[in-house]
Amino acid sequence: MALMQGDSLTSHNFGLQIDGVMVEYLSEVSGLSIEQDVIVSPQNTAQGKVDINILPGVQKNGQCTVVRGMTQSSSFTQWINDSINGRMSTARKNASIIMMDYEDNPVKRYNLRNAWCSKIDASTLKAGEAAVLTETVTIVFEELVIE
Numbered sequence: 001m002a003l004m005q006g007d008s009l010t011s012h013n014f015g016l017q018i019d020g021v022m023v024e025y026l027s028e029v030s031g032l033s034i035e036q037d038v039i040v041s042p043q044n045t046a047q048g049k050v051d052i053n054i055l056p057g058v059q060k061n062g063q064c065t066v067v068r069g070m071t072q073s074s075s076f077t078q079w080i081n082d083s084i085n086g087r088m089s090t091a092r093k094n095a096s097i098i099m100m101d102y103e104d105n106p107v108k109r110y111n112l113r114n115a116w117c118s119k120i121d122a123s124t125l126k127a128g129e130a131a132v133l134t135e136t137v138t139i140v141f142e143e144l145v146i147e
Contacts, residue, residue, distance in 0.1 A: 013099070013102070013104070014029065014099050015098050016068075016095060016098075017096040017098055018079060018095050019094055019095075023075050023076045023079075024073055025068075026066050027068060029066050029097055030065045031063060031064045032144070033062060033064075034062065035060045036056055036058060036060060037057025040054055059143060061141060062140070062141055062144055063138055064112075064139055064141075065136060065138050066097075066136070066137050066139060067135070067136050068135055068137070069133070079093060079117060080117045083117035084120065092114045092115070092116050093116065094114070094115065095112045095115040095139065096110065096111045097110040098110075108147065112143075113141060113142050114141060114142040115141040115142075116139070117137050120138075
C-alpha cells in the first residue's frame, strides 16, 4: 500500500545503494546529519547601529554508522576492504541510504558523495548463543544531499 498524503514513513524498511546498486538491507542507521558553517557578519548601518547578518557557509563533511546482518555480500565486503586498505581510487563511492514504503518503493534518499568506510566492528561472538551476527560500519562522506 502506497503512502497517502500526510502519512509518515516507518523506520523499518531501508537499504544501502552503492553506485546505484542495492547492496544491503540494513538493520540500523545512526548519525546521518547535515551541518554547515554559519558566518556572522556584523555591519554598521547609516544610522550607526550594528546590524548582524547570519549567512550560510560551506557544508561540512560528515559520517554515519550503519549496522547490517553479517552476510556474504561480496560487493559490500569489497568496499570495506578497499577503504580499510587505503585503496581510495576504488573505495570512494557514491552511496545512498534509501527509505522505502510498504511495497519497497523508494520514497526518500540520502545521497552520500565520495563515501568510504572508516571503521568496522563485528558483533560479539559467544559460544552457545543463537544470536544474529552483525557488522557496524562507520561511513564517512564529503557531501550529503537529500532527495
